[in-house]
Amino acid sequence: MERRNIQVLLANRPQGWVQESDFLFTETVLPSLMEGEVLIKHLYLSLDPYMRGTMNDAKSYARKVELGQVMRGGTIGVVEATKHPDFQENDLVSGYFGWQQYSIFNGQDVLGRNVRKISPKDGIAPSVYLGALGMPGVTAWIGLQTIGQPKAGETVVVSAASGAVGSVAGQLAKIQGCRVVGIAGGKTKCDYVINELGFDSCVDYKAGHLAEDLARATPEGVDIYFENVGGEILETVSQRLNPFARIPLCGLISQYNEISPQGFHNFGALLTLRAKIQGFNVQDANTNLWQEAINELEQLLLTRKLKYRESIVDGIEQAPKAFIGMLKGKNFGKQLVKLT
Amino acid sequence: MERRNIQVLLANRPQGWVQESDFLFTETVLPSLMEGEVLIKHLYLSLDPYMRGTMNDAKSYARKVELGQVMRGGTIGVVEATKHPDFQENDLVSGYFGWQQYSIFNGQDVLGRNVRKISPKDGIAPSVYLGALGMPGVTAWIGLQTIGQPKAGETVVVSAASGAVGSVAGQLAKIQGCRVVGIAGGKTKCDYVINELGFDSCVDYKAGHLAEDLARATPEGVDIYFENVGGEILETVSQRLNPFARIPLCGLISQYNEISPQGFHNFGALLTLRAKIQGFNVQDANTNLWQEAINELEQLLLTRKLKYRESIVDGIEQAPKAFIGMLKGKNFGKQLVKLT
Incomplete structure (x- = not known):
């Protein structure tokens, strides 16, 4: 089965306000899985202010994205096919897989702690692992x-x-x-x-x-x-x-x-x-601190002591506009793009 | 014996650069010592950048000096007469006794840790307790x-x-x-x-x-x-x-x-x-930290691992000009006024 993957690339480095024309959409055909690889279908893309820094040709804590490359971004997705022993179909995986609908992951945790398998607790929606629990x-x-x-x-x-x-x-x-x-x-x-x-x-x-x-x-x-x-x-x-x-x-x-x-x-x-x-x-925080934070936040969420709100736009085509809107404060709560 | 005390008062709150005319000299006759009081003859006055803040009518970590009051400043002096059991003639005392030649101190440590009896170690000059050891x-x-x-x-x-x-x-x-x-x-x-x-x-x-x-x-x-x-x-x-x-x-x-x-x-x-x-x-640092710092600095000084330099002007009349010079970087090392 041929799978097509829409990606959002960085087309221009913005001077001043970012424009929709600074992004470029492209569609590729995903290759077949090789041994050791996992195909992840992204459910949600997280839009966050730090991403604006990755668009500049300057040093930042957020490494810059090269022109023509996929915009960086946190995603949560589901394993759709796997040739890797540690991943099963339907596993939930969060990671920095970028502004695209799918990714192929070879199991190497190239971004350190950023790739995690997620086991949602009672009734916590997967998207929350990009927000209050992410x-x-x-x-x-x-x-x-x-x-x-x-x-x-x-x-x-x-x-x-x-x-x-x-x-x-x-x-x-x-x-x-x-x-x-x-x-x-x-x-x-x-x-x-x-x-x-x-x-x-x-x-x-x-x-x-x-x-x-x-x-x-x-x-x-x-x-x-x-x-x-x-x-x-x-x-x-x-x-x-x-x-x-x-x-x-x-x-x-x-x-x-x-x-x-x-x-x-x-x-x-x-x-x-x-x-x-x-x-x-x-x-920069170490894994223990991340885990301590997530444990506490999860507990607060489960006991309803922690509230959150999401702004969700539908479809990767909406990502640039939603990103610009977020930078202007038009979102309300955690800004997400629903991809599937 | 009548003792005269020359003091430097704050005459104006400077707008922009401080001027010599922002200070006023006055001469008073010191009263006789009462029971519990100590007469300190100041040897040196310390001039420090923070004093500029005390001249403003604004909140600062350095409390402001009121118009017509003696300029605040660190001094080191020698007990010339005493009616206080804890102080003997010739004791060396450092404290925030201000821009003046003498002070009468009632033994109440009104400024917290700032009043200290000093026992100089071999060959360390008293003035150093306003600089590298102060x-x-x-x-x-x-x-x-x-x-x-x-x-x-x-x-x-x-x-x-x-x-x-x-x-x-x-x-x-x-x-x-x-x-x-x-x-x-x-x-x-x-x-x-x-x-x-x-x-x-x-x-x-x-x-x-x-x-x-x-x-x-x-x-x-x-x-x-x-x-x-x-x-x-x-x-x-x-x-x-x-x-x-x-x-x-x-x-x-x-x-x-x-x-x-x-x-x-x-x-x-x-x-x-x-x-x-x-x-x-x-x-803001607590007494233990002060003591730890002074002990270490004293040790470094005695073993000649710590060097310092003083700029000394002679006579309280020179204080305003030396202070302004220090703010302009004309001093070289710790700026002091020799008072006796």
């Missing part, structure tokens, strides 16, 4: 616990609070007894952050009076700022920091498409406040 | 060891390398087996940093090609940047950082007199490099 969830856990180190009673602010990472970071801080304030774009997201995720407060940065609203929401200042955004939001939150504040620097999504990123103007506050800011990437 | 030395030790955490073979860059803090930080890193590169202003300071302090290299930021010179001096990039300066020097060093770099943020002397400090433009590098920057102030 890279974004572990990112939230590691940034909050290892850099933020929250103590009960502290105030934690999370930007991009309704997103895949922010929503988990805030809920974890809340579980640890912190006052948790989200920042999100628009009333719908803010309502969700408060009513569904259980944050104490959420500030709508699009409402036009971020500084005042944030001051009202953080009467005792800010001890931890889980940073996903950068730019004006960083400047504003930095005005509310308490002495010894910690800033896990997870992302700077407001700056990824800027030709001249704006940096951090109020940088001197780090000195006067003896504050810490630390960039991190979940891929 | 606040600047402990600052270097704490920033390097607790935030920088150097490992042998790493490259450490130190700005203001010939100064009271930078000179100690770099020598400590060298002792721990690091490649140490200083940044200083002018050939004389750079020669001193290499030939006397034993750094591997020193870049003269006034020579006009900092980026090229720094690249040549750090062929394997920068793992730790001990930051005293900020501004363009920070931007330039940030281009050389390695993944997982640590930046103990000790000072931003290039920005203290700027009405609009320039912030940190290349801030996004912290994310891509998973780097850490952490502001700190030695006064």
Whole structure:
């Protein structure tokens, strides 16, 4: 049986805002399986902000994608055919198999811990292993616990609070007894952050009076700022920091498409406040830490203490548009592309 | 016997560069000692960059000085008269007794660990307890060891390398087996940093090609940047950082007199490099850590493994001018004012 595989390639390195024309679709015929290989049919592709970095011709923690190559991305898929003893038909497999419908995997774990067989617990959908129980969830856990180190009673602010990472970071801080304030774009997201995720407060940065609203929401200042955004939001939150504040620097999504990123103007506050800011990437964490994070997140999910939301578009053809929308904050929760 | 005490008061809060006219001299007659009090004749006043922050009407880790009050500052002095059982005539005492010739101290340690009786070891001059064995030395030790955490073979860059803090930080890193590169202003300071302090290299930021010179001096990039300066020097060093770099943020002397400090433009590098920057102030460290630092520094000094240099001006009348000179980098090593 001939199987056709639609792939999304990087066509241009964007200058400034990424465009749909920076991607190119191609269709190939999959070769027959060789001994030791596994054919994985992808169920979902994860779209994440870090991918914007892989499109640049610059050093980044996310290795760049070469022009004409398949865009990198996390997937979850099902084994459709196997000539590898460790994989059975219908096994669920997550890995960084890219923006395509199928992949052929030779069992060599070329990307380290990234290829995993998944055994979903009662009623947890496979897609969740790309979100709350995947890279974004572990990112939230590691940034909050290892850099933020929250103590009960502290105030934690999370930007991009309704997103895949922010929503988990805030809920974890809340579980640890912190006052948790989200920042999100628009009333719908803010309502969700408060009513569904259980944050104490959420500030709508699009409402036009971020500084005042944030001051009202953080009467005792800010001890931890889980940073996903950068730019004006960083400047504003930095005005509310308490002495010894910690800033896990997870992302700077407001700056990824800027030709001249704006940096951090109020940088001197780090000195006067003896504050810490630390960039991190979940891929640097060791396997034990990943497992600890996933175990805890899974337990919280099963006991309904951890909520999440997904935005799913249907079909690989939608991936570029959905990716651009996510960079503009149009998604709501974890952005996925359904591939099958 | 009537004793007269010349004091330096804060007369104006400077906007931008501090001027000599921002200080006011006054002369008072010291009252007689009451029971429980100690009269300390100051031998030396320490001049330090943090003092610029105390002149502003803004929150800072250094509490502000009120207009008309004595400028705050570290001193070392000798007990000239005592009505306190814990102090004997000729005891050496260090403390934050301010820009004045004498102080009367009631034995209450109002500033915590800052008041200490000093017993100089063989041949160590009292002034050293304001420099390499005082606040600047402990600052270097704490920033390097607790935030920088150097490992042998790493490259450490130190700005203001010939100064009271930078000179100690770099020598400590060298002792721990690091490649140490200083940044200083002018050939004389750079020669001193290499030939006397034993750094591997020193870049003269006034020579006009900092980026090229720094690249040549750090062929394997920068793992730790001990930051005293900020501004363009920070931007330039940030281009050389390695993944997982640590930046103990000790000072931003290039920005203290700027009405609009320039912030940190290349801030996004912290994310891509998973780097850490952490502001700190030695006064936050606990007594045990201070003692550990001083013991180690004293040992290094006695065994001549730690070098230092002092710039001493004579007479309290010289304090404002020397302070302004220090902010402009005109001093060479630890800046002191000899008061007696």
